[in-house]
Amino acid sequence: MQSTEQETSFLSDRILALAESQTIAMAKKARELAAQGHDVINLSFGEPDFQTPxxxxxxxxxxxxxxxxxxxxxxxxxxxxxxxxxxxxxxxxxxxxxxxxxxxxxxxxxxxxxxxxxxxxxxxxxxxxxxxxxxxxxxxxxxxxxxxxxxxxxxxxxxxxxxxxxxxxxxxxxxxxxxxxxxxxxxxxxxxxxxxxxxxxxxxxxxxxxxxxxxxxxxxxxxxxxxxxxxxxxxxxxxxxxxxxxxxxxxxxxxxxxxxxxxxxxxxxxxxxxxxxxxxxxxxxxxxxxxxKSAAEEMTAAYLRRRDMVLGLMKDIPGIKTYVPQGAFYIFPDISAYFGKTTTEGKVIHNSFDLSMYLLNDAYVAAVSGDAFGADECMRFSFAASDAKLEEAMGRLKVSLAKLK
Ligand SMILES: Cc1ncc(COP(=O)(O)O)c(C=O)c1O
CATH class of the missing domain: 3.40.640.10 (Type I PLP-dependent aspartate aminotransferase-like (Major domain))
Incomplete structure (x- = not known):
């Protein structure tokens, strides 16, 4: 596919070989669904949810x-x-x-x-x-x-x-x-x-x-x-x-x-x-x-509290393997236990991309598939979001994942 594209395009090989940033691509898809009126919880962002001080x-x-x-x-x-x-x-x-x-x-x-x-x-x-x-x-x-x-x-x-x-x-x-x-x-x-x-x-x-x-x-x-x-x-x-x-x-x-x-x-x-x-x-x-550093310290205290909350809720979801992140505002659990399972519509989940698309469309929760970060067995969830959104997202995740057989 790529080589045909490269042979026929007027664009440089350099740009054709470049992958689009998957975090940005996921955020775009989430925005599209939200624009259609769906209540999307976007945990794909790589940015603080706080205003600049x-x-x-x-x-x-x-x-x-x-x-x-x-x-x-x-x-x-x-x-x-x-x-x-x-x-x-x-x-x-x-x-x-x-x-x-x-x-x-x-x-x-x-x-x-x-x-x-x-x-x-x-x-x-x-x-x-x-x-x-x-x-x-x-x-x-x-x-x-x-x-x-x-x-x-x-x-x-x-x-x-x-x-x-x-x-x-x-x-x-x-x-x-x-x-x-x-x-x-x-x-x-x-x-x-x-x-x-x-x-x-x-x-x-x-x-x-x-x-x-x-x-x-x-x-x-x-x-x-x-x-x-x-x-x-x-x-x-x-x-x-x-x-x-x-x-x-x-x-x-x-x-x-x-x-x-x-x-x-x-x-x-x-x-x-x-x-x-x-x-x-x-x-x-x-x-x-x-x-x-005081503004940063205040925000970091909030991230720490949210990390612990998300970890607690994730531990309750079967098939998600967690660890304890020591910094930043992401958790990158292993979700590969769901590979090979089938959705109620009969679609097989082959990899983290399939799972992220399933979760976006079924739970309206956006996260980034691990293949973008060199680890297909994982998925990245940001916890730079409000406590209420994080709690709701983890609840939806649990329900949608339980539907996979
Ligand atoms: C590890 C890492 N390095 C660098 C950057 C780029 O940051 P900036 O917004 O300053 O370009 C990011 C942003 O997501 C990041 O996660």
Missing amino acids: DYIKEAAKKALDDGFTFYTPVPGYLDLRQEIVAKLKRDNDLDYKPENIVVSTGAKQSIANAVMCLVNPGDEVIIFSPYWVSYEEVVKLAEGIPVQVKGNIENNFVITPQQLEDAITSNTKLVMYSSPCNPTGSVFSKDELLAFARILEKHPQVYIIADEIYEYINFTGEHASMAQFDFIKDRVITVNGFSKGYAMTGWRVGYIAACKEIADACDKMQSQITSGTCSIAQKAALAALKGG
């Missing part, structure tokens, strides 16, 4: 009134980069200078910049799996070869150092992971990261993208950064941003901290593609950081 909105209004309407420096306003440097010191005990920081239009662009600047065609990129949907596609855009190293639910999806060691070859250029992880909510401890770092120390050609965008949504009380290990720090690109912790998904501000060579390369890449991030959003991000 008022003090951040006020800073944006002030930025407009103060005339911040012009092009911004490509790597971001200096005051924002200085505040990011202060944050990295305060929260992560990392020493950087503003020249090491590049602010981008969301952490998504930060990641894409870094991959494009590091990966040559044919380079292998190790992705800890289950992984965030865009990692694999952006590696393919850079003509790299994604290599998945998979954790399992029994181990809270944390991969072992041996698995990493076994996956590294002379062609490995980059390792990518998120902690706290989207979709699993798993969190790497300092000791776990140190074990990975010791392996990476032996392979000086390998760089590391440490995606810490969910840093503030961590239920363990401790966040560890890969860049804390001085012996590999120059090879670590720390990615972070404002979307999740400060509930600022629509503002589009993310950043990297990296050695100057990589930061300069990302600056150059960005200068040809988007230029500097929106002036107003940057001033809002500056205010967010200056305001500290």
